[in-house]
Amino acid sequence: MPPVSTTTTTQTRPNQGQSGSPGLQVVDPTSGSAVPLPASAAGKKGERAGNFIVVPGSDDAQSLTVVDNRTNKIYQIKIENGSVAALDFTKIKTADGPGLRLYDPGFQNTAVAQSRITFIDGDAGILQYRGYDIEDLAEKSNFIEVSYLLIYGELPNKAQYSQFHHEIMHHTFVHLQLAELMKSFNYDAHPMGMFISGMSAMSTFHPEANPALVNNDMYVEDPRVRNKQIFRLLGKSPTLAAYAYRHRIGRPYNQPRNDLSYTANFLYMMDRLSEDEYEPHPVLVKALDILFILHADHELNCSTAAMRHIGSSHVDPYSAVAGASAALYGPLHGGANEAVLRMLEGIGSVANVIPFLEQVKNREKKLMGFGHRVYKNYDPRARIIRRVAYEVFEVCGREPLIEVAIALEKAALADDFFVQRKLYPNVDFYSGLIYKAMGFPTDFFPVLFAIPRVAGWLAHWKEACEDPKGKIWRPRQIYLGEGKRSYVPLDHRSEGRNAADDMEVLQTVQSRQISKRSKVATHKNFRSSL
Ligand SMILES: CC(C)(COP(=O)(O)OP(=O)(O)OC[C@H]1O[C@@H](n2cnc3c(N)ncnc32)[C@H](O)[C@@H]1OP(=O)(O)O)[C@@H](O)C(=O)NCCC(=O)NCCS
Numbered sequence: 001m002p003p004v005s006t007t008t009t010t011q012t013r014p015n016q017g018q019s020g021s022p023g024l025q026v027v028d029p030t031s032g033s034a035v036p037l038p039a040s041a042a043g044k045k046g047e048r049a050g051n052f053i054v055v056p057g058s059d060d061a062q063s064l065t066v067v068d069n070r071t072n073k074i075y076q077i078k079i080e081n082g083s084v085a086a087l088d089f090t091k092i093k094t095a096d097g098p099g100l101r102l103y104d105p106g107f108q109n110t111a112v113a114q115s116r117i118t119f120i121d122g123d124a125g126i127l128q129y130r131g132y133d134i135e136d137l138a139e140k141s142n143f144i145e146v147s148y149l150l151i152y153g154e155l156p157n158k159a160q161y162s163q164f165h166h167e168i169m170h171h172t173f174v175h176l177q178l179a180e181l182m183k184s185f186n187y188d189a190h191p192m193g194m195f196i197s198g199m200s201a202m203s204t205f206h207p208e209a210n211p212a213l214v215n216n217d218m219y220v221e222d223p224r225v226r227n228k229q230i231f232r233l234l235g236k237s238p239t240l241a242a243y244a245y246r247h248r249i250g251r252p253y254n255q256p257r258n259d260l261s262y263t264a265n266f267l268y269m270m271d272r273l274s275e276d277e278y279e280p281h282p283v284l285v286k287a288l289d290i291l292f293i294l295h296a297d298h299e300l301n302c303s304t305a306a307m308r309h310i311g312s313s314h315v316d317p318y319s320a321v322a323g324a325s326a327a328l329y330g331p332l333h334g335g336a337n338e339a340v341l342r343m344l345e346g347i348g349s350v351a352n353v354i355p356f357l358e359q360v361k362n363r364e365k366k367l368m369g370f371g372h373r374v375y376k377n378y379d380p381r382a383r384i385i386r387r388v389a390y391e392v393f394e395v396c397g398r399e400p401l402i403e404v405a406i407a408l409e410k411a412a413l414a415d416d417f418f419v420q421r422k423l424y425p426n427v428d429f430y431s432g433l434i435y436k437a438m439g440f441p442t443d444f445f446p447v448l449f450a451i452p453r454v455a456g457w458l459a460h461w462k463e464a465c466e467d468p469k470g471k472i473w474r475p476r477q478i479y480l481g482e483g484k485r486s487y488v489p490l491d492h493r494s495e496g497r498n499a500a501d502d503m504e505v506l507q508t509v510q511s512r513q514i515s516k517r518s519k520v521a522t523h524k525n526f527r528s529s530l
Pocket of ligand 1: 333360368369370373421427
């Protein structure tokens with residue numbers, strides 16, 4: 001009869017028990033093979049019997065049988081689409097404790113959404129948008145078509161394409177006051193900070209898009225309202241980005257031209273001064289379009305997860321895109337292309353590659369543009385970008401740092417440290433070189449990532465709005481802090497060291513705006529201790 005084991009096993013069990021009891025048998029937890037049932041265990045379902053515990057078998061091969069060794073209770077947990085529902089674990093509890101929580105810092109093995117948008121096989125180095133290989137799309141499609149595919153699920157027919165293109169190109173103008181706001185940034189403001197702020201400010205120019213003013217569930221209920229914001233966000237992102245750039249270089253803003261393609265219009269707004277009939281170079285337009293396709297989506301990366309998280313509160317999509325852009329800004333994510341270029345400039349020449357890699361292995365430096373949470377193989381986007389880089393060099397001249405990048409890649413891929421950890425070049429490794437060859441300033445690189453990623457963010461936002469199982473995102477924590485304490489008034493607290501001292505919370509770095517003269521000056525509020 002009964003199945004038994006003191007630990008969980010991944011072995012498949014037959015449905016028929018040894019003694020003829022349907023669905024019950026004894027399994028050795030180490031080998032996974034069936035063993036005779038000890039007499040002591042017979043009939044004691046859910047109880048320990050020596051080394052064994054009797055658990056019921058299940059006809060459902062797509063399930064887990066979990067034994068809680070604290071209580072000897074047995075649970076059947078359903079497996080669906082290769083996953084188990086975290087909520088099923090809440091029923092696993094002791095008499096006085098809460099249900100079991102799943103602890104997963106950094107969401108390393110937690111699926112927070114069911115999605116049909118992008119598929120990645122990180123081991124095989126495969127990336128597909130709605131089932132289409134990224135290589136195919138980069139070669140044959142364009143960014144507008146890919147945006148449609150991501151957002152609406154299918155490649156558009158001619159009429160759909162034409163309407164979508166028209167709508168986007170007729171939502172490219174931004175409110176004049178938003179342009180004024182962009183002008184109010186400091187002359188050397190980081191363009192990504194400007195982009196994030198401009199995006200956030202955009203929500204204030206469209207009160208009819210604000211759920212707080214209209215209807216809390218407007219985006220869940222009305223696809224037409226969703227579409228309007230999709231057109232606006234795709235249309236206005238390049239305009240906002242170009243304004244951030246033009247402000248930095250002190251040139252007047254160009255108004256969008258809706259007779260140009262999406263990327264040609266962007267380059268026009270960036271670069272035209274007063275020339276009539278200004279036309280960006282077609283090779284650069286095409287290269288940028290391919291880069292936009294490659295960056296359009298990457299399933300639940302940090303910024304897309306942020307988009308879904310913020311959107312789950314039903315806030316307007318401008319605020320959610322501002323938050324997603326902020327997540328993208330970080331050097332571990334979209335800021336990596338900027339960091340790669342600074343790293344390559346720091347290495348300077350091929351001769352310095354090996355010493356630099358030694359520093360990486362000694363944990364003194366990080367090899368930016370290498371490694372990925374999902375890819376444990378060559379990032380397919382990096383391969384395409386490397387090819388496109390040479391097409392750009394033909395027009396704009398060779399970027400000398402490419403030699404450093406290639407030598408770095410070759411040396412890293414031959415080194416055990418990187419091989420063992422499956423660290424390969426990611427999308428950011430070569431994109432910065434193309435951007436540099438095209439003459440974009442280094443701090444503009446993350447903005448060039450953000451513009452196309454708006455399409456992916458919107459695809460996920462729309463999918464989440466339409467999900468009948470949609471809920472506000474609210475993860476749980478494992479609280480390890482102090483128990484209840486009584487408040488101690490300031491005068492009664494000890495002067496000795498405490499945890500806050502150890503964390504050096506009150507130490508600060510010097511602001512770069514304090515001059516040497518101010519540092520040595522004295523004044524009325526002078527406090528030498530700080
Ligand atoms: C992308 C990234 C954040 C993924 O992080 P992750 O999934 O948490 O992976 P881990 O940080 O756990 O890395 C696993 C191991 O590889 C090492 N590693 C990962 N990326 C590395 C890099 N770029 N340089 C050197 N070592 C790296 C880690 O130190 C760790 O080593 P250990 O196991 O000996 O401690 C990380 O690879 C990284 O920081 N890369 C550089 C930034 C970058 O290019 N980001 C753009 C991503 S598209």
